[in-house]
Amino acid sequence: QRKTVLESIKTAGTVVGTGITTLLENPSKILLATGGITLLALGVYSARGATQTAVKYIDSRL
Secondary structure (H helix, E strand, O other), X not given: OHHHHHXXXXXXXXXXXXXXXXXXXXXXXXXXXXXXXHHHHHHHHXXXXXXXXXXHHHXXXX
């Protein structure tokens, strides 16, 4: 079982390393990844702000 776990870790490291290498070799992919992460963060914080506003509105009506 220990051998299987070590092989799984090695495989995961290889896959992640290959993905990072591919990402860093292509500048357009870096830009696309940065844009995606930025949009994701914007969506999360917008949803959080909208939820807080809705809760305050509902709370003031009760």
